[in-house]
Amino acid sequence: MSSHSSAPSFTSSIDGWIIKGFLDDRSAIFKKLSTLGFTRNAIIDRARELGLSDQFIKKCSVGNHDVAMRACLGCNERFLSMGVGNRLCPRCRNRR
Numbered sequence: 001m002s003s004h005s006s007a008p009s010f011t012s013s014i015d016g017w018i019i020k021g022f023l024d025d026r027s028a029i030f031k032k033l034s035t036l037g038f039t040r041n042a043i044i045d046r047a048r049e050l051g052l053s054d055q056f057i058k059k060c061s062v063g064n065h066d067v068a069m070r071a072c073l074g075c076n077e078r079f080l081s082m083g084v085g086n087r088l089c090p091r092c093r094n095r096r
C-alpha cells in the first residue's frame with residue numbers, strides 16, 4: 001500500500017506558482033511549497049508533468065513570454081502555453 005494519502009494535492013493555483021517559480025526563483029518556490037507539505041521531488045515531478053522541461057525553460061528565458069496553463073483550442077486540455085498566441089497543446093500541434 002502506498003502512503004500517499006496524506007500528501008497535499010496540486011491545485012491549479014499551485015501549478016501556477018510552480019510555473020512562475022521554475023521560470024524565476026526555483027529555490028523560493030521549493031521553500032514556499034514545502035511549508036504546505038510538498039516535497040522537493042513531488043514539485044519536480046509535477047513540473048515535468050506540466051511540461052516544464054529544461055528545454056522549455058531555456059526557450060522562455062529568451063524574449064518576453066507570458067507562460068501559463070491554458071486550455072488547448074484543439075482538445076480543450078490544459079497545457080503549458082508560452083503566451084496568449086500559443087493555444088494548441090503539443091499533441092494537437094503535432095497532429096497538424
Ligand SMILES: [Zn+2]
Pocket residue numbers: 072073074075076077088089090091092093
Ligand atoms: Zn490539444
